[in-house]
Every structure is written in structure tokens, then in C-alpha cells.
Amino acid sequence: MNLPEDQKIWVPWMRRAIQLALLAEGSTSPNPLVGAIVLDSSGGLIGEGFHTGAGNAHAEIEALAQAGDKSVDGTIIVTLEPCCHQGLTPPCTEALIKAGLKRVVIGMVDPDPRVSGNGIARLKESGLEVIEGVLKQECEGINREFIFRIRNGRPWGILKWAMSLDGRIGLPNGCSKWITGVPARDSVHHIRSKCDAVIVGGGTVRADNPLLTSRGKSNFEPLRVIFSRSLDLPKSAILWDTKIARTLIAYGPEGNEALFYDLPAGPEKLRLNTNDPSELLYSLAKKGCNKILWECGPQLATSAIEANCVQELVVFVAPKLLGGKSAMSPLNNFGFESIDSTYKLQHSFLDLKGEDLSWRLLL
């Protein structure tokens, strides 16, 4: 980090602000994670806050509320540039100015085009000292998915699969319960709890009748999305019960809407113009999704990768040998002719979950 010597004093405070921000992980979409700390004029801690969810107060407002009158001539340390626009809540810049602060220390500039430097300009205009870029990389790291969605218009995609040591996601007869053990499956519930939506294809609903929830690991269960070309879905499925979590049926131009008459009314419907996974993701971004999880079979997984809708992979490998030339593998053909042309991933995190291996990688 190339911070000037006199700015290094803000680093420990920014680290604390990041810790605060992370307390709401998985709950703030479409908003980012933000943490804030207020110090009085002599540098003493007088307020802490973090953003708990869309529609709730921003981190700065929470921290200033704790600080009260003592914030005059004080400093606010905040992981993200304060907003300067009226969203679901009023602009934070005005609250900072009104609180009489003399200094604002910022981790990263807000990539949201409605803010993106305008917040900083407004604060400087009003005579506040602004220090930028303290632990910038770390502040960007906790909002990787939010930043990705703002820049690309679609959520960060994670693809997950579980396979045997010999690369099979099922036996030739289709049986796949359970390849991995309880700790690995528990870990999948944990990943779901940090995602805004979980997507499967119609085949997975027909074959596995999945529940697709975090099993209560989050207050906000992810939106359960079925991406079906044909709408040939079973009349009875756990996903049709929307009391625990919402279900969305997305379908392309070939979808036979008459088949909806056979299904219960609970699930929402989303008609798309194409079968392109990226069209689905643009729609989910508009619904407020920053991060989604693909838990689909080889066909949809292959399309999602080819459509650039997968940024991260989580692969569970069970220490089992299934065998089977005709058994399902995680992915279908990409049409590669040489190893050099194949997709290369970047190691991110490796762990053992019980007996199973869990490998996270970036695509």
C-alpha cells in the first residue's frame, strides 16, 4: 500500500470499518456492504455503524447517530464513498456536512454512476478534508459482487458442483444421492445464504426435487430460480411451496405457458426473449441480485460458462470412485481442440469439508 506516512494512522480504523461492514454479509443486495466509524476532534471513538440492508439507514448515518454532538470537528472513516443522491434514504454527504465533521476518510470510490466521485466533490466543495484510497483493495474485496454488477449489469455468478474423485456427478443410472457428505452439503447451504438467487434447470427439478434453501443459515433465503426452456415441470415439487422462500420460473420463447395451469400459483413467472443465460442474469440484476449461484446440470452449466455468466467455481470432490463411461460429468462439450485453448482458472481457496475436498476458483 502506497499511502503517505501521515495517512497510515487511518488504516486500523478502516480495518475496523471493514469488519463492521461484513456483519451484514449476504443481506444488503442490491446495495453494497458499508461500514463507518466516527472519531471526535481528539481522535477518540464515538460512533460505529454498518449498512444492514436496502431501505435501512446507511452506515454513515448509523455511526453519526451514535456520535451525536461530539462529531463536530471530528473524522468519519467509511469503507465506501458517501452517496450524494436521494435513493431509498437521503444523501449521506448532506448528513456529514450537517454533523460538522472536518475530515472524511474513504476506502473506495463508489462505482455507482450516480455517485462515483460526485460524493467526494460535494464534500470537498463544502470544505471538508477528504482522504481517499485507505485499504482500497480490501474495501473493494468485500464488495466484489456489487462492483461486478454495477459494471456489467448482471450479478456475479458462482457455479457449484459436487463430483466423485473420478469426475462423475452421478452413476450411469442417474443416482447421485449423496456423493458428498454432510459437512460439504452444509457448506453449500452456507454459500446459498450469501447468494441472492440460486438457479437450476428444469432437469434438476425433475430429477432431484431440490429445496435450494440455506436451511435457515440466512434471514433472507435466496430467490430460487428454475430456468426452463420447455416449462415441462413436475406438477408436484418442493419448490412450488413458496412459504419458506420465493420461487421464480424463468422461461424462453419456447416455453409452453399453458403448462402453468398444472402448477400451483405460488411461483413467480419471468418470460425471456431468448434461452441465453445472460438475459436471465440481466433480469435478476434488475431484481436486485448482486450474486447468484448456479446449481444446475451439465447442459445449463456449460451454457452459463460460454455466456460468461460464471465468474467463480466451487467444486466439491468426494473421495469416492463411481466409474461409468456413460455417467454424467459436470460439463458438456465446449468444442476445444487443444489444451491451450481450454478455460483456465485461478486458485482461490482450498479446504477439506469432512472427507470431501472443497476448491474455490476464479474463472
Place this chain on the structure above:
Amino acid sequence: MNLPEDQKIWVPWMRRAIQLALLAEGSTSPNPLVGAIVLDSSGGLIGEGFHTGAGNAHAEIEALAQAGDKSVDGTIIVTLEPCCHQGLTPPCTEALIKAGLKRVVIGMVDPDPRVSGNGIARLKESGLEVIEGVLKQECEGINREFIFRIRNGRPWGILKWAMSLDGRIGLPNGCSKWITGVPARDSVHHIRSKCDAVIVGGGTVRADNPLLTSRGKSNFEPLRVIFSRSLDLPKSAILWDTKIARTLIAYGPEGNEALFYDLPAGPEKLRLNTNDPSELLYSLAKKGCNKILWECGPQLATSAIEANCVQELVVFVAPKLLGGKSAMSPLNNFGFESIDSTYKLQHSFLDLKGEDLSWRLLL
């Protein structure tokens, strides 16, 4: 470890003897690894030795040679029960008795039926104090493959494969060079350097024309074995050059021996009565192999597992996506109908070799 209190003083010496034994790892087959230490009558170190290879002096003899006359009334600490039979070298028990030692501390009983307690009996008979079972588990651990071969009549089998993250060992067009990177391939050379033989099928010779050496990582290159049903082998292959390492062509009853006329004279030949991989392994055990490495394609690998000829797996997983319904997978059909009936392995060691994952497991 449930050692009596007064025997715990031998533990650090036995640990040192194990370290000595391991100095010859990969060079002693068909013999075990053995290390020995001689202390004088007041407990001072006067000799160290280890077995360097079949036909060379045993560890005890090496250590006693260093100790010389000072071994009178001394103690020898040795990882394996001293032999009491005339092999390539004379029985060690007699040398111990002749040296005037008063005590022998032994890690493990020799599983070789020619010794197996008889060495200990001979020593006790001659009035020496014998202490057994000091670091027994560790002493057995360094000779796992030797013990396995003595008990089962065939070498310990390791099966290795390298696959992509989606479980493919090649593209649909057969291309597989290189799925893993240099550090993983280097690690394979290292594994070969600890094995007595490396086995491939005819298909691997035809498709990959492999060299199958340790690339000089061992003084003793493993015996390179081609297990071919048909003897339909290429006229020109790197393996036919036996200057660097020996090559053995093993074949079953269907092998067309007339095809040997097309091949150079270098490789040895081994005719078997069946195509059963275990018959090959019994033959290799008779040739002195304690540990062999299967580096074969899915068909032979599957047969080897089914014939109980694989005790350990080393799987390299490259962070690449190859795809391909028709691409080669590590194993063929076992005919399993449920996940419960599949082969389950036990985690042994996990590592990253460069960008690739290396997972060792016991079958």
C-alpha cells in the same frame, strides 16, 4: 504409545534410526528400509548405519562396524527385527551376539516368515535383553509397501492420473498434453523415483509414447512395464531404448508373439497365463518389486482396481475446464447401482503443486 516408563528412553534413538532408514528410500527393494544405532555400555552413541540396498550390508552391520570394540555390553537400537537366516548376506543375529551387546531394542517384528520372531528368539536364547515395539507404528509406516508385499505376495499398487477440474483426462480429440503444469509433472517423476516399476497399457504407448523415468531423481530408474493384451505395439517407441532404464513387455494368452520380430531386442518379455493385473503383480513381486505405479488409461486402471491391485491413489486436478461428453474420464464402468456401493477412499495427503492440486488417498 503404551510403552513402560523405563523403555521411553529408547524413543529418541529409535526416531533417529528411522531417519537413517529413510535415507535409502526407494533403493532397497525387495528389502525393507532399516536403520540402526549402537550405544556403548554407558549409553553414548558409537555407531549408526542403514541398509542401502539388496546385497549390501544390513543396517546393524554398518552400525556395528562403526562402533568396533566399544559395542561390548552396549545396546543396539534397530527399526526391524534382526535377521537370523543366510540371505545375500549372513544372519545379523550372529553378528550382534559376537559383538558382545547386552541389549537389543527393536521397532517391529520382521513379517518375513524366514525371520518373524525367530531373530528375537535367537537373541534371547543367547542371553541378550530384547525390548520390542518401540515406535512400532512408525517403523511399520516406513515399510508399508514391504510389509504389504510380504503378506500379499504382490507389490503395493499406486494408481496415478491427472485430470481437469471437470474430471477429464483428455479432450474429445484425445489431446492431453499437458493438462497439469511442470510442478505436478515433476512430482510424478518424484513418485516414480520411489517406485520399483511403472506400468502402462499398450494404448498409452501408442497414444503418448512416454519415457516413464524419474528424470534422474533416483539412481535406480523404475522398471518400465507395458501390459499389452494384443502386443499391437508401435515399432518405434522411446521405451524400446533400454539404455536409460529397463523395459518389460508383459502379455496375456492372446498376445501375438510374432509381433516381437518388429520390435528392437532391448525390452524383456513376460508371458502371463491370463490378462488379470494381479498375475502381473505376483510376477513383479517375484522380481523384487515392493511398490509399483499404475500410469495407465481408464480400461487398465478400472481392471487394476477391480483386481485389488490398487492400494493408493494420487490424483492431480488441474484448474482447467476441458468439457466434452465423449472425452476420456479416469475410469470406466464398475457397474455400481447406488452411491453406497461405490469405492470409498481415505484422505491421506493434500497439496498444491504449482497451480494443480495433488491428492493422495488410500483405497
